[in-house]
Amino acid sequence: MASVHTAITDGVAVLTIVNPPVNALGVAVRSGLVEAVAAAVADSAVRALVLAAEGKVFVAGADISEFGKPPLPPSLPEVVAVIEDCAKPVVAALNGAALGGGLELALACHGRVAAPGAKLGLPEIKLGLIPGAGGTQRLPRIIGAGPAFALMSSGDPVDARKALALGMVDEIAEGDLLAAAIALAVRLAAAGGWTKTRARADKFSPEDRAAFEAAAAAALKRAGRVPNVPALIDAVRACLDQPFTEALAVERARFSALVNDPSARALRHIFFAEREAARIPGIGKEVKARPIAKAAVIGAGTMGGGIAMCFAQAGIPVTLIEVKPEALEVGMARIRANYETSVKRGSLTAEAMAERLSRILPAVGLEAAADADIVVEAVFEDMGVKAEIFGALDRLTKPGTILATNTSYLDVDAIAATTGRPQDVVGLHFFSPANVMRLLEVVRGAQTAPDVLVTAMGLGRTLGKLPVVVGVCYGFVGNRMLAKRTEAAERLLLAGALPHEVDAAVTDFGFRMGPFAMADLAGLDIGWRARKAAGDKAVNAPVADALAEQGRFGQKTGRGFYLYPDGARAGARDPETEALIGALAAARGIARRSFTPDEILARLFYPMVNEGAKILEEGIAARSGDIDIIWVNGYNWPAFTGGPMQWAEEVGLATIVAGLERFAAETGDASLAPCALLRQLAAGAGSFAARDAA
Ligand code: 3H9
Numbered sequence: 103m104a105s106v107h108t109a110i111t112d113g114v115a116v117l118t119i120v121n122p123p124v125n126a127l128g129v130a131v132r133s134g135l136v137e138a139v140a141a142a143v144a145d146s147a148v149r150a151l152v153l154a155a156e157g158k159v160f161v162a163g164a165d166i167s168e169f170g171k172p173p174l175p176p177s178l179p180e181v182v183a184v185i186e187d188c189a190k191p192v193v194a195a196l197n198g199a200a201l202g203g204g205l206e207l208a209l210a211c212h213g214r215v216a217a218p219g220a221k222l223g224l225p226e227i228k229l230g231l232i233p234g235a236g237g238t239q240r241l242p243r244i245i246g247a248g249p250a251f252a253l254m255s256s257g258d259p260v261d262a263r264k265a266l267a268l269g270m271v272d273e274i275a276e277g278d279l280l281a282a283a284i285a286l287a288v289r290l291a292a293a294g295g296w297t298k299t300r301a302r303a304d305k306f307s308p309e310d311r312a313a314f315e316a317a318a319a320a321a322l323k324r325a326g327r328v329p330n331v332p333a334l335i336d337a338v339r340a341c342l343d344q345p346f347t348e349a350l351a352v353e354r355a356r357f358s359a360l361v362n363d364p365s366a367r368a369l370r371h372i373f374f375a376e377r378e379a380a381r382i383p384g385i386g387k388e389v390k391a392r393p394i395a396k397a398a399v400i401g402a403g404t405m406g407g408g409i410a411m412c413f414a415q416a417g418i419p420v421t422l423i424e425v426k427p428e429a430l431e432v433g434m435a436r437i438r439a440n441y442e443t444s445v446k447r448g449s450l451t452a453e454a455m456a457e458r459l460s461r462i463l464p465a466v467g468l469e470a471a472a473d474a475d476i477v478v479e480a481v482f483e484d485m486g487v488k489a490e491i492f493g494a495l496d497r498l499t500k501p502g503t504i505l506a507t508n509t510s511y512l513d514v515d516a517i518a519a520t521t522g523r524p525q526d527v528v529g530l531h532f533f534s535p536a537n538v539m540r541l542l543e544v545v546r547g548a549q550t551a552p553d554v555l556v557t558a559m560g561l562g563r564t565l566g567k568l569p570v571v572v573g574v575c576y577g578f579v580g581n582r583m584l585a586k587r588t589e590a591a592e593r594l595l596l597a598g599a600l601p602h603e604v605d606a607a608v609t610d611f612g613f614r615m616g617p618f619a620m621a622d623l624a625g626l627d628i629g630w631r632a633r634k635a636a637g638d639k640a641v642n643a644p645v646a647d648a649l650a651e652q653g654r655f656g657q658k659t660g661r662g663f664y665l666y667p668d669g670a671r672a673g674a675r676d677p678e679t680e681a682l683i684g685a686l687a688a689a690r691g692i693a694r695r696s697f698t699p700d701e702i703l704a705r706l707f708y709p710m711v712n713e714g715a716k717i718l719e720e721g722i723a724a725r726s727g728d729i730d731i732i733w734v735n736g737y738n739w740p741a742f743t744g745g746p747m748q749w750a751e752e753v754g755l756a757t758i759v760a761g762l763e764r765f766a767a768e769t770g771d772a773s774l775a776p777c778a779l780l781r782q783l784a785a786g787a788g789s790f791a792a793r794d795a796a
Contacts, residue, residue, distance in 0.1 A: 104134055104281070105128075105130040105131040105133030105134040105708045106118065106119055106120070106131060106135055106137070107122055108141065108142065109418065110145075110148060111284060112288065112289050113147060113149045114149065114150045114152055114288060115141075115145065115148045115152070116154055116271065117135065117138045117139070117153050117154065118150075118154045118155060119134075119154070119155040120156045122156075122588055124157075124159045124161075125155045125159055125162060125204070126161070127161060127164050127165060128165035129174040129180055132177075133176060135185075135207075136184050139151065139184050139185060139188055140184075145167050149291040150190050150193070150291040151188065151190055151192040151193070151287065152192070152284055152287050153185070153193070153211060154194075154195040154197065154280060154283065155197060157198070159198045159204075160196045160197050160200040160220065161199075161200060161203065161204025161207060163201045163203040163205075164178055164202055166373060166374075169370060170361065170370070178203050178234070178503050179206075180333045182206055182728065183210070185207060186210040187298070190291065191291050191296045192210075192211045193212065193213040193215060193283045193284075193286045193287040194207065194283070195215055195279050195280055196217060196279075197279055197304070198217065198220055199221045199223075200216075200220060200221070200223075200782060201222075201223050201225055202224060202226055202233065203233075203234075205222050205237065205292065205656040206236050206237045208222075208239040209299055210236060210240060211289055212297070213272050213286045213290055213296070214239075214272055215264060215273050215282045215283040215286055216262040216273075216275070217377065218263075218274055218275075218276060219308060220261070220271075221254065221259040222259055223259025224241065224523045224666060225259070226332065227257040227331070229369045229370060229373060230328070230330055230365040230366030230368065230369040230742060231330060231357060231360050231361065232333050232334045232337055233254060233353070233357075234353065234361075236300075237254065238254065238334065238337035238338055238349060238714045239300070239337075239349055239350050240300065241253065242305065242314075243299055243303065243306075243341075244305065245269050245270055245305065246306070247310050247314040247338055247341060247342055248310050248312075248313025249268055249313075250314075251317050251338050254334055254338075255331065262274050262593070273286070277319070318335045319423070322335065327361055327610075327742070328365060328742050329360065329365060330360050330363075330365070333356035333359070333360055334356075336352060337356055340352035343446050344421075364468050366394070367742060367748075368741070368743050368752075369742060369744070371727065371730065372731060372734060372744060374727070375727030375731050375745075376568060376731050378728075378794075379569070379725075379728055379731060380563075380569075382552075382559065382560065382571055382724075383451050385552045385555065385556060386769060389553050390553060390555040391553065391556045392475065392502060392554070392557045393475060393502075393505065394418065395418070395462045395474045395475055396418070396420075396474050396475050397420075397421070397474055397476050397478065398420065398421040398422075398423055398470065398471035398474035398477045398478070398481045399420055399477065399480055400423050400478070400480060400491055401423075401479065401481040401482075402422050402424045402432070402433025402434065403433065403480065403482075405480045405534060406433065406478075406480035406481075406508075407422070407436050407437045407440075407536075408532065408534065408535050409439075409478055409480055409530075409532055409536045409537075411437060411458070411462075411537040412565040412566070413462075413565065414462050414536055415458060415459040415565075415566070416565050418461070419461045420462055420463070421471065422464050423465050423466070423468060423471060424464075424465075424753050426520075427466050430464045432793050434464050437459070438459065440537070441455040441459065442455070468494045468495060471495060472744060473500060475502075475504065476506060476531055476557075477503060477504070477505055477506065478508055479491055479492070479495075479506065479509075480532075483511060485513075488520075489517070489520040492507075492517055492520045493528070496520075497525045500676050501523075503526065504526055504554055504557060504558070505521060505523070506527070506528050506529065506530040507545075508529075508530055508532055509531070510578075511581065511605070514528070515530070518548075518549060518550075524549040527547055527549075528545060528550050528558050529543070529544065529545025529546075529574075529578070529724060530543075530544060530545070531572075531578060532567075533580075533736045539566055539735070540566070540568045541567065541568055541570070541580070542562040542567035542568065542569040543578050543579060543732065544562060545572055546573055547577060555571065561573070568731060570663070570723075571728070572732075573721060573722035575717075576639050576720070579714075579717055579732050582715070583714055583729070583733070583746070584737065587617060587706055587707070588617065589641050589642050589643070589709070590705055590710075591617045592642065593645060593769065595683045595687075595689070595699065596644070596645070596683065596686060596687045596690060597692060597694060597695070597697070597705075598694030598695040598697060599696070599697045600675070600676055601618040601663040601664065601675075601680075603618065603666075603697070603702065604617065604618060604706070605618050605619050607700075607703055608703075608706070610699060611637040612743060613738050614738050615738070617706075618664070619654065619673060621662065621663060622657050622663050623657055623743070624656070624664035625656050625657075626646055626650045626654065626656045626662050627650055629641075629650075630646065630647060630651075645683055645686060648686060649663065657673075663676070663679055701707060705765065707750075707763070708750075708765065709774055710746050711746055711749075711758055712762055712776055712777055712780060713756075714729045714746055714750075715783075715790075717729060718779060718790070718793070719778065725794040726747035726790035726791070726794050729745065729746065729747050729748065730745020730748050731745065733745045733746050751789055751791065755784040758776070758780065758784070759781055759784040761773060762776040
């Protein structure tokens with residue numbers, strides 16, 4: 103079936119792009135457009151053209167899956183030029199999202215009409231790219247370089263109303279979009295003259311340049327190691343300084359260099375992995391979700407309160423349950439205070455706060471969960487307490503109610519076994535703060551029913567989360583790999599690295615915080631207590647244990663791995679900590695030496711990759727992409743490196759295997775040896791990506 107359909111109405115050729123699901127500009131659409139424009143120009147009965155699209159989305163941009171492959175003509179810039187140079191006026195009818203190349207097509211048209219629900223944006227920056235089909239040249243000509251840079255550097259779309267205010271569209275069609283676009287096309291044809299966007303310069307002014315330069319300087323500061331921000335600045339500056347054709351060549355050169363940059367590859371991997379995560383192996387579309395109209399959360403602590411806020415925000419009434427009225431009051435006060443902070447910051451209106459609060463019903467006693475469609479237990483990590491709660495919920499709730507646990511470490515199957523309906527039990531592992539963090543590990547128990555899993559995934563999306571299915575094991579995916587990094591970081595200290603060196607290597611890599619600064623912020627007492635409770639499953643962290651034993655709990659006590667004099671938030675090196683590390687190493691007979699940042703990263707991350715591969719071997723995660731999005735969205739792994747597994751592919755699996763073998767030999771720690779899957783992939787020149795696709 104052709105990807106572009108033409109119908110002639112009132113002397114106007116309406117070219118409709120049909121390429122479900124999102125009308126991406128793959129090769130068939132590109133060549134279809136060129137042919138359809140040529141046919142319309144040749145047809146003497148046609149006086150103008152309208153560019154429209156079928157479905158909810160106008161055009162989601164270039165076809166991202168074509169990037170990194172040999173280009174197929176015609177290129178998108180060629181198509182865009184054909185439209186701008188068309189001998190008859192072309193009007194874009196924007197029915198929905200016009201993103202990336204989709205907006206670039208529209209910017210080359212001679213008029214633009216948007217439906218009220220349309221969204222316009224150039225999100226290329228989020229894919230490690232810059233607009234590559236003239237966006238950096240045409241948008242500044244239409245709305246000014248300052249506003250255009252703001253839009254392109256954030257990557258966030260604007261709605262139709264904002265687009266109209268900025269001048270990106272000529273009108274919003276409240277009624278029939280196509281009729282309005284056809285009418286505008288007829289008017290342009292009748293007037294006989296229309297302006298090509300490339301010929302415009304009316305928006306450029308010294309003030310506009312100043313606004314752009316200020317925004318560019320600020321963006322550069324925030325950009326860190328991401329290469330596309332400087333590229334975007336170059337392209338927009340060229341737009342201001344050079345004639346259109348030369349400046350367009352600057353955009354093209356920067357875009358082409360970025361497409362093959364590892365950071366863009368990594369971000370494409372994350373883009374597709376996030377969408378792939380929605381597909382649960384073995385569960386088809388025929389499995390329907392259970393309706394969720396009412397929820398209950400057990401436990402009004404920080405976690406339970408945050409989870410209740412997620413439901414309230416999504417418009418789902420939620421009962422927040424505690425055993426004691428005092429605890430409930432404290433919990434509700436914390437929720438109120440959180441909302442008040444948002445209102446003060448201007449991110450929430452007072453009305454929205456009142457509305458959300460009205461959806462959270464505080465209640466004492468588990469009986470209040472009786473009519474909920476889903477109950478999320480968020481009490482502290484004690485199997486006895488959880489068993490009691492699930493036993494009671496089994497008796498109290500109606501048949502079919504989903505019983506979810508927010509446990510971070512406990513065995514979801516053991517929890518399910520305390521009920522007579524293990525098929526209704528699932529893990530919903532939220533991350534703190536639950537109302538902010540995007541990641542949700544959905545823990546599939548051995549007996550979790552398919553429709554319960556489908557419901558949990560759908561609910562996760564309704565709550566604005568990125569839900570990822572994981573299997574039952576200690577720490578699931580994220581925390582299980584985090585444990586390996588913690589052990590590796592401690593091992594590095596004993597071997598000779600210092601906390602600030604390890605943290606600097608990690609922040610230079612792109613994390614916001616290093617493991618030791620993070621531990622100090624979280625409180626060393628927390629991990630210390632958790633390790634004591636975990637028994638033989640505890641992470642080996644001799645330095646953190648020794649610090650905690652001295653009452654050095656991190657920021658809250660003014661000293662941990664670092665010193666925090668006078669309540670400072672950034673830690674300073676502490677000679678006492680460094681002496682303590684030296685003493686612990688000496689007691690173990692370890693001869694300390696220094697490490698380069700690259701050696702530090704290898705020692706920290708290779709064991710995580712190894713654990714990730716074991717997680718895949720055991721089927722705890724279905725795909726390496728699932729592991730990557732867990733680390734990017736829950737643990738601040740820098741997205742532009744693609745997550746631990748994609749990063750490993752860039753490093754080379756054979757290099758990782760050799761490194762792990764060396765670390766295992768050096769330390770005598772057999773747990774560092776590469777697992778069978780890693781060895782097998784490295785030996786056969788295989789990859790995680792190929793395994794995912796198989
Ligand atoms: C660009 O345009 C570069 C140019 O400047 C220069 C070129 C020379 N390509 O998100 P959804 C798939 S860069 C290929 O779940 P929603 C997606 O994988 C591009 N595939 O839907 C999924 O497939 P599946 C700049 C794409 O309703 C299905 O469509 N544009 C593309 O939640 C549904 O996607 C962007 O960055 C694509 N461009 O959201 C916009 N887009 O079903 C990217 C989507 O097999 N897209 N797919 O898993 C989006 O932001 C959202 O898809 C959108 C719809 C908001 C449009």
